[in-house]
Amino acid sequence: MTIQKNELKYKPRVGVDVRPLAYGITGNSRYLAEVLRRLISNESPLEYYLYSNKPIHTVFYDILSNSNSRFFLTGKLPGVAWLNWTIPGRIKKDRLDLFWGTLQLLPLSCGGALTAVNYHDLNFRSAPETMTTANYWQHRILSPRTLNKADLVFCLSENTRTDILKFRSDLDPKLKVVYPGVESFPELREPLQKLPENFLFTIGTLEPRKNLGTLVEAYRKIKRQDSFYPFPLVIAGRLGWKSEGLTQLLKEGSLESEGIFFVENPSDEALAWLYQKCSSFVFPSLHEGFGLPLLEALREGKLCIASDIPVFHEILERGVDLFADPLNVDSWVFAFAALKQKKLGRPVAWNASEWTWDQTAKKIEDGLIDLWKHRKEHQNQRV
DSSP states (O other): OOOOGGGOSSOOEEEEEOGGGGSOSOHHHHHHHHHHHHHOSTTOSSEEEEEESSOOOGGGHHHHHSTTOEEEEOOOOOHHHIIIIIHHHHHHHTTOSEEEESSSOOOSOOTTOEEEEEESOOHHHHOGGGSOHHHHHHHHHHHHHHHHHOSEEEESSHHHHHHHHHHOGGGGGGEEEOOOOOOOOOOOSSOOTTOOSSOEEEEOOBSGGGOHHHHHHHHHHHHHHOTTOOOOEEEEEOBOSSOHHHHHHHHHTTTGGGTEEEEESOOHHHHHHHHHHOSEEEEOOSOOSSOHHHHHHHHTTOOEEEEOOGGGGGTSOBTTBEEEOTTOHHHHHHHHHHHTTSOSSOSSOOOGGGSOHHHHHHHHHHHHHHHHHHHHHHHHHHO
């Protein structure tokens, strides 16, 4: 079905769960923010109503300052309770036509509103050990209901789509893969202080899924084996959970004598500098819905060392990039050693035009419009 936006005589109202924007810059919040920045405009064929149970982080205030934004801070109930007790009332009160869940869950009741939901991963099945106990049970109980209820599921990658189909093969017609985009960072005029040259760079929240403990252990091992190993390691990210020992070591700077440095909560400008100046990018995650930092590294022409997991093969090239068994320390040591023999930098320029936030936003909006048009056509047929 070909959709023409100007065919819409009425602007459907889309409610959006914008809770990811309350937590600062994460992969999830960056995805949502970049899409909303492109969707919310006077020219849009849809009206967007934004809801959260917590204040939006200051880094996303530009979205709220948009004259076309309709933001509602609705109550203070915790996440799941808020979603299921507060949002159904707002759907009715604001006469929403569609509701878009951005945290892999929908309210159990959405009235007559159509529903779309983002799925970044299916961790409660594929990687439960990387989740908090509460988050695991929440998704194990509610995700099957959300997937069954949703009229449209935006999958972050083909790997996410495949995981969902392994769980429920009958969901195929409602699954739509929408990759993230990537754009240039603002430049940092002054270099970050105290960081060495020719460093390896990685970014991630200090929590089990990011597997930074294995990476640090492997790096320390190769330094013991080769005291002249030429690449220091810089880790950037925010504090998380179940990584207290590593967190303390990094924050105290006690690993700097071994060549390991930590940058906490870097700004976009600092991230730009780190991506641009690193010799190679490293990404040791146990599980990812996609892996946006890899796109950011590729945009800068960097060679990557990454966990050998299926989703990363949607982005990287075997034979160009290096892969390691995620939990095998010696596999990472081997990859670090192999980097010394590689010509740093990608042999062919990466085509960033295939990975833009404009394309991501368009696919999201087209999916929402398709839902609405399909309903209207069905209603007209019944009449």
